[in-house]
Amino acid sequence: MSGLEEIEKTDPRLGNERLKRYIREKVNHLLSVMGTKPLSREELDDNTLLELDPIGIIALSFEQILEHQKDTNERLTVAKDQLQAVFDAVGVCISIIDEDMRIVNCNEKQKEMLVSANTEVIGRHCYEIYCGKDSPSLDCPAVETLATGRPVFIREVKKKNKHFQIVTSPMKDAEGRVTGAIEVSMDVTEKKKAEELMRQAEKLTAIGLLAGGIAHELNNPLGNILGYATLLLKDGESGLGPGQKEKLEIIVEQAKKGSEIIRGLLDFSRQSVPAFQDILINDIIMKTVRTLQNRLACQGIKVDTALADGLIVRADPRKIELVFLNLMLNSIQAFEGMDRKGKAISVRAVREGGLIQVKVADNGPGIPEDILSNIFDPFFTTKPVGKGAGLGLSICSGVIREHKGSIHAASEPGKGTEFTVSLPAGVKG
Amino acid sequence: MRQAAEDIVLDIRGQICPACLMITLRELNSNKEKLKNEKARLVVKTDHRDATRTIPSAAFAMGYRVSVLQRDKYYEIAMEYEK
Numbered sequence: 001m002s003g004l005e006e007i008e009k010t011d012p013r014l015g016n017e018r019l020k021r022y023i024r025e026k027v028n029h030l031l032s033v034m035g036t037k038p039l040s041r042e043e044l045d046d047n048t049l050l051e052l053d054p055i056g057i058i059a060l061s062f063e064q065i066l067e068h069q070k071d072t073n074e075r076l077t078v079a080k081d082q083l084q085a086v087f088d089a090v091g092v093c094i095s096i097i098d099e100d101m102r103i104v105n106c107n108e109k110q111k112e113m114l115v116s117a118n119t120e121v122i123g124r125h126c127y128e129i130y131c132g133k134d135s136p137s138l139d140c141p142a143v144e145t146l147a148t149g150r151p152v153f154i155r156e157v158k159k160k161n162k163h164f165q166i167v168t169s170p171m172k173d174a175e176g177r178v179t180g181a182i183e184v185s186m187d188v189t190e191k192k193k194a195e196e197l198m199r200q201a202e203k204l205t206a207i208g209l210l211a212g213g214i215a216h217e218l219n220n221p222l223g224n225i226l227g228y229a230t231l232l233l234k235d236g237e238s239g240l241g242p243g244q245k246e247k248l249e250i251i252v253e254q255a256k257k258g259s260e261i262i263r264g265l266l267d268f269s270r271q272s273v274p275a276f277q278d279i280l281i282n283d284i285i286m287k288t289v290r291t292l293q294n295r296l297a298c299q300g301i302k303v304d305t306a307l308a309d310g311l312i313v314r315a316d317p318r319k320i321e322l323v324f325l326n327l328m329l330n331s332i333q334a335f336e337g338m339d340r341k342g343k344a345i346s347v348r349a350v351r352e353g354g355l356i357q358v359k360v361a362d363n364g365p366g367i368p369e370d371i372l373s374n375i376f377d378p379f380f381t382t383k384p385v386g387k388g389a390g391l392g393l394s395i396c397s398g399v400i401r402e403h404k405g406s407i408h409a410a411s412e413p414g415k416g417t418e419f420t421v422s423l424p425a426g427v428k429g
Numbered sequence: 430m431r432q433a434a435e436d437i438v439l440d441i442r443g444q445i446c447p448a449c450l451m452i453t454l455r456e457l458n459s460n461k462e463k464l465k466n467e468k469a470r471l472v473v474k475t476d477h478r479d480a481t482r483t484i485p486s487a488a489f490a491m492g493y494r495v496s497v498l499q500r501d502k503y504y505e506i507a508m509e510y511e512k
Binding site: 031034037038039052054057058060061064065067068071072 | 446447448450451452454455457458461479483486487490491492
């Protein structure tokens with residue numbers, strides 16, 4: 001039996017008093033929770049208090065408060081989920097960083113672009129996670145926004161070999177103090193590549209026109225030089241002194257070199273229309289290998305071929321031969337001056353879906369990464385003056401483009417270079 | 430928010446807190462369904478200034494949108510459920 005029950009049993013009047021005091025005390029406590037002052041006896045006497053049932057009223061009110069909070073929580077959860085879905089679905093990277101440049105939150109696109117799998121990002125420095133650095137870059141727009149409290153509009157920044165256009169906006173507290181920044185960035189790497197290709201194509205067109213014109217104009221006088229020098233050599237065989245004959249031979253040799261360069265320029269400017277036909281790519285490759293057999297043997301270079309059977313491409317055989325000749329000559333020239341054993345060139349040809357893929361690889365010195373993107377540029381060469389005009393690979397690139405194919409180079413300095421030529425398969429290819 | 434069809438008017442002029450709050454809460458509870466379905470709004474007339482603080486604060490916590498208007502010699506506190 002409780003104390004209250006015991007009092008009620010012995011003195012009911014005393015029990016009622018305690019009960020009313022208890023109700024008044026609890027009501028006042030609840031009223032203080034509701035933010036209002038306690039009940040006074042003058043305001044509500046005991047009978048009115050009991051009639052009003054304040055505990056019942058407050059209990060029902062709390063029920064409404066709880067219902068409202070539950071409802072609000074549910075709506076907040078839905079809104080949060082919707083916001084998160086939008087946050088993750090937008091095609092741009094979004095990151096929220098604090099004033100110490102630590103990541104507070106980032107969306108899925110951001111992770112996909114710049115974060116390695118299974119890497120925890122929250123709380124880590126953004127420059128460490130996104131840029132792979134131990135301090136922010138000088139041109140970092142977030143640094144500027146955090147320092148000035150002002151947004152930075154569209155700045156192009158390179159992160160982990162990708163190009164981004166970035167906009168940063170400040171986050172401020174009620175007093176206007178900068179507490180962080182929101183960084184929105186868009187990957188423009190592909191766009192930049194496309195622009196570069198466009199510039200390259202325009203440059204090639206201009207150079208092609210110029211080179212074609214010059215080559216055409218030079219061809220006639222050079223032909224005359226070569227012709228007359230050859231005639232002089234033939235006619236004057238008996239009357240020429242040893243010095244004169246030697247000089248004439250140099251003229252013929254140099255004129256021939258000039259002709260080769262002109263032929264290259266004409267090929268580069270593609271003034272000759274390709275004669276397409278269905279050809280077996282293996283025949284072209286083997287013909288090229290045979291053409292270079294002596295040079296390969298002289299330099300001790302072994303050629304390995306792994307060619308799948310029956311690979312047919314629709315192509316101009318003369319032009320495609322020129323491509324493989326240039327690629328293999330490139331490899332041979334790369335070995336020049338290398339005193340080592342095991343020099344090898346491998347040629348592999350396979351069918352990959354609707355494409356015929358030929359890989360020409362060597363284990364030569366490789367191409368430094370910084371010039372790899374320039375090797376298909378016309379007149380780009382690393383060879384000494386007189387050893388090459390820098391047209392070979394640009395001719396290859398032009399021919400392959402003309403055949404609606406593609407050519408790529410991969411290289412690792414010290415280990416070698418691999419060129420991959422892809423051409424659309426022919427009827428039975 | 431659409432306009433509620435009916436005004437439930439509670440005139441508690443002459444009463445002071447916390448009775449004002451108690452009576453208002455009792456009305457909010459007893460008319461809960463009507464108010465929550467936006468069929469009615471509760472309009473309280475009070476001349477007790479303190480009630481313009483305590484009533485809106487409690488009603489807001491319960492999910493009601495509250496507006497307080499000062500009339501000639503009293504205040505009018507209107508409460509509508511906010512969905």
